[in-house]
Amino acid sequence: MRFLPDADQRAFAGSLHAMLTAADTPAVIRDWSDGDSRRGRALWRRVAEAGVFGLAVPEEQDGLGRHPVELTLAFVELGRHAVPGPLVETVAAAVLLAEAPLAKRFLPGLLAGADLATLAAPAPLPLDTGPARVTPDADTAAVPLPLDTDPARVTPDADTAAVPLALDADAADLRLALAPDGLHLASPVGQVRRSLDPARRLTPLTPDGELLAAHPSFDLALTWARLATAAQALGVGLALLDRTVDHVRRRTQFGVPIGSFQAVKHRLADAATALEFARPLLFGAALSLRPADVAAAKLKACEAAYTTARAALQLHGAIGYTAEYDLSLWLTKARALRTAWGTPEECRELFLEDTLTGRAGA
Numbered sequence: 001m002r003f004l005p006d007a008d009q010r011a012f013a014g015s016l017h018a019m020l021t022a023a024d025t026p027a028v029i030r031d032w033s034d035g036d037s038r039r040g041r042a043l044w045r046r047v048a049e050a051g052v053f054g055l056a057v058p059e060e061q062d063g064l065g066r067h068p069v070e071l072t073l074a075f076v077e078l079g080r081h082a083v084p085g086p087l088v089e090t091v092a093a094a095v096l097l098a099e100a101p102l103a104k105r106f107l108p109g110l111l112a113g114a115d116l117a118t119l120a121a122p123a124p125l126p127l128d129t130g131p132a133r134v135t136p137d138a139d140t141a142a143v144p145l146p147l148d149t150d151p152a153r154v155t156p157d158a159d160t161a162a163v164p165l166a167l168d169a170d171a172a173d174l175r176l177a178l179a180p181d182g183l184h185l186a187s188p189v190g191q192v193r194r195s196l197d198p199a200r201r202l203t204p205l206t207p208d209g210e211l212l213a214a215h216p217s218f219d220l221a222l223t224w225a226r227l228a229t230a231a232q233a234l235g236v237g238l239a240l241l242d243r244t245v246d247h248v249r250r251r252t253q254f255g256v257p258i259g260s261f262q263a264v265k266h267r268l269a270d271a272a273t274a275l276e277f278a279r280p281l282l283f284g285a286a287l288s289l290r291p292a293d294v295a296a297a298k299l300k301a302c303e304a305a306y307t308t309a310r311a312a313l314q315l316h317g318a319i320g321y322t323a324e325y326d327l328s329l330w331l332t333k334a335r336a337l338r339t340a341w342g343t344p345e346e347c348r349e350l351f352l353e354d355t356l357t358g359r360a361g362a
Helices: 007-022 025-033 038-049 068-080 087-096 102-112 218-250 262-288 291-321 327-339 344-361
Strands: 117-120 165-167 174-179 182-185 201-206 211-213
Touching: 007 038, 007 068, 025 038, 025 327, 038 102, 068 087, 068 218, 068 262, 087 102, 087 117, 087 174, 087 218, 102 174, 117 165, 117 201, 174 201, 218 262, 218 291, 218 327, 262 291, 291 327, 291 344
Parallel strands: 117 174
Antiparallel strands: 165 201, 174 182, 182 211
16 A cells, blocks of 8 residues: 655645645635635635645546545645635535536536535434444534633524534535435525634524435545545644744743753654654545545544644743734644544544454454
8 A cells, every 4th residue: 555645646735835835824814714705715716726626526527536645635735724614515515416417517616616615414414324423523513612601602592503503604605404305505594603713614504495415425425524624634733743843943941942852852752743643544544435444544633633733832832822823723723623524432433333343244
């Protein structure tokens, strides 16, 4: 099994990295968090023109063919630069809609970057999803948001308490919701709520529109969404590590860089090791696309990013807590991705069930 990207794959990732570096993504993220999506949509269009969303769509539907390894490379870069928006949800929507006649109707706009898609599903999901665990996004699954006393930002009101929340539905052009009878077009209800990550704007959706598919392939969409989330988390973790290493080299105490202290080296070494151990698991999952492998990769990558976020926060000291400092843009995303498209418990349970089933059948 080959885990190293070839020259073309490295060039693709490098071109995305260069484009996103020049895009000043911290400013884009802050605009997006305030509800101003103009610069975010312009960046989104450039990401789409680079072919990122086409990597999840078969060639017969005008995509680039399904290339999970290349999509993984792309989402590592999107996470490294903390690009805002329903990126994973658009990939999931593209997978769900990649069948005629839905593909001809919806995919051209998604693949060109003209349209953003989002997706809501209640937890537990009312469809038959087989062995896949079903909380698509604990951050958006109508859960109360912690650590906030503003009633507008905490528990959904009585009218929307049972309505799942969708990521960035206020900016999305295509809003989808899963219901007991299938996949529907959906409408936003109620006001926008904020996640722990300010760049994740949450809106209740109700599946009151056209029934698009009675039996959508949600298992496949869930696998692709988890893979993209895992890759995004790895990118977030790498960015946090890079920024923290740079900080401890410059920050001095007692006349020496704090990075020379043994305790600081140990925290960073633990974070770097966790991220590097997650990398082969992630690309192995991209090669196999087995739901259990993807769940394991998602668990490992998100936990590694979360470990790195905790180390980054401690080693930056008080400045790490301030919203004005760019580090916060990655810190909050690492926490949100940890429960997006499957909690750690759900991913762990799926992997263990697969392992035990395999041993029983051997």
